[in-house]
Amino acid sequence: MHPAVRRFPLSVQHVFAMFGATVLVPILTGLNPGATLIASGVGTLLFHLITRGKVPAYLGSSFAFIAPLTLYVTKHHTPNQAVTGLISVSIVYGVFSALIAAIGFNRVKRLIPSVVVGPVVAIIGLSLAGTAVATDASTHWDVAIVSLAAAIISAVAGPRQLRIIPILVGIVVGYVYAIARGLVHFGNASASPWVQFPSFHAPAFSWQVVLAMAPIALVTMVEDLGHMFVLNEIIDRDVTQDPGFSSILLGNGVATLISALIGGPAETTYAENLGVLAMTRQFSSRIIQGAAVIAILLGLFGKFNAVIQSIPAAVVGGIGILLYGMIAAMGIRHMIEAKVDLTNTKNLIVVAVIFIIGIGAKNNGIAIATIVGLAIYWLLPDRTQTGAEDGGQAAHRS
Template sequence: MSKDSAVVLDINEKPNPFMWITLSFQHLFAMFGATILVPFLVGLDPAVALVSSGLGTIAFLLITRGQVPAYLGSSFAFIVPLIAAQAVGGPGGAMVGSFLAGLVYGIVALIIKAAGHKWILNILPPVVVGPVIIVIGLGLANVAVSMAMNNPQEEYSTLYFSAALVTLAATIIASVFFKGFFSLIPILIGIVTGYLYSLMIGIVNFQQVIEADFLKVPDFVIPFVNYTPAFSWQIAFLMVPVAVVTISEHIGHQMVLSNVTNRDFIKKPGLHKSILGDGAATMIAALLGGPPNTTYGENIGVLAITRVYSIYILAGAAVFAVFFGFIGTISALISSIPTPVMGGVSILLFGIIASSGLRMMVEHKVDLGDKRNLIISSVILVIGIGGAILRISESFELHGMALAAIIGIALNLILPGRPKVQDSILITKNDNDNSAA
């Protein structure tokens, strides 16, 4: 059966009301766990993340003229840079850095519109992007394990660790054994299971949920209201280089989407428009106090399984996300999730991120027997995971992943033997590989 004949609803087809609501909720559940986990880890309000992801998705759909069915949620690549930026300039400084990262998307979009997309493959081959993605996952390993093992006093607790292990086990079981819709929301299933177990062992403070107002304005962090924006080179160099990784992730998602829907989104509406939409979503999040956004593989998986590509359903999920962000009971419930529950989920998620970088290198047949490839990947891994810092002055530093990405790009451009530019990062996947990684 061809893809066209298997389509239930095409991109611009309107669903009936029941399908609209039901499938919009399915997309909401698919992105929910990961989207609230990022602000939870970096100390931002998960309700703001829900609102900014919804508004960012709507902006993306408008900028791409309703031609690219995608949902945008919190980006894991920015977790460490956000924490570091907050340490330097507080929440306001982190939001300035996020806005600058979104601005980079806009600049890249303009260049792609003028010069085409192949130039970006020169600076972002798999031998650079793969190790940097590994750094994103493994660089967060200590965070996940500490969250899983420690009590609120930052001391080891077997009781708290048991909650993390139950959460991890439930997430793994849902990922491996569940089918259909439930296979798309293993993170949410793991969190719910861990939360129920935590209630049983008495480590949940439910009082804030009882006292919460049903309607509540999220804790937005708005420029000129909560802080006065100020440019900082240190924050810029913490946040901006990460856009290199997330742009390459965006390109990969566009290719998977193209194969799922039997269209070429790189040509129409054009890679420049989808990248611009992604950047606009990140800038909207920065203006509200949410984490940077990125297209979500989880929702691509929903599209592939349901064969419902209607942008109206994605827009519906975005509207629900904004609505839920203003429900105080939901915000309080999210805030009451014990740290070890999120730690248990993070163990798997951060490992999957690292493994996806390894998978990219394997799929693109990066030969580590080649000294050039071995040197580039090795340097990126050690500098990134080791947390190296290049301090030029008191106000200018390059940290960990950002430094690793820049050095990796430089090595790729400088070292001899660079292969000819191919569309290697834009994999044309086979029909049997149309699931989101």
């Protein structure tokens, strides 16, 4: 069997993992969902080109820019100005990429202790718990449970062929069960065109839009760093060293630039797909690149797009419980491996504050929690005189 054929079901899993969140952003902001899917696929391929295929990450729609995009696209009806704002975001990424390449990421990394990295990785998963449980799974708990159980059984007790695609198994079984329950409606699929092309918008300069969007890039860069810490834990290799965090930022910036020109939102690495990596232990970048190609085709072919959109939220919620929980567990594992001393009061305070802010804050909670955790760690005096008082002060090690 050709390697591409063997990789296809693995790529499909990643498409399912990113699809809901990626198309939700254009639905909320007034952008074109088809263009957004195409942008995510093209952006991911460019990201992999710039990072030389060494970072198995998928790039999808960033939620951090929902408010300004909604304001300028839906409310003010100025999508051309929104394009300019997103271009300014990509420029910020490029500037910081060059800065980190010049000063060296190791200098930045030394400022990030393990007592901050661990809980930040954990809240990346935990912050999605409400979406998985309250928003999605709760719509039909029986469907969610069937999907979750199928994925777990496939991963733990299934034959080897199924153990590497448990997410796909869970989605298919949950989808079939939902059809039997009469919860799937194919009306949109029959009404959708076979082929649909995105509408393009030329940039129209506006300082107001630039000032509204460009600073948000600082927030998403912090989230990117957190995602890379998760990825390091999963693949047991430090991608911030090879190919380097500067390359990762540059890849994200270029992906956002192309997305803006195509008519999509800002791009960011996706925690949902990191969960798939953690579950399947299949780390080939070719698999992610395959998912990107599928996303581009889905963006062009309306009927296939509509069929995927017909998957009930409860199926996605059941799978999300597993994926997001895997990410949270990675953060806890990191603190254990780094021997973070939680009998140290300062360390305990850092972890506590990061957890509550990261989970409780509705907008950009992960980035805010990271910044606050670092501020507490470096500004709060440590009265402990034990040998473990640094709380895993060394930055993340892979």
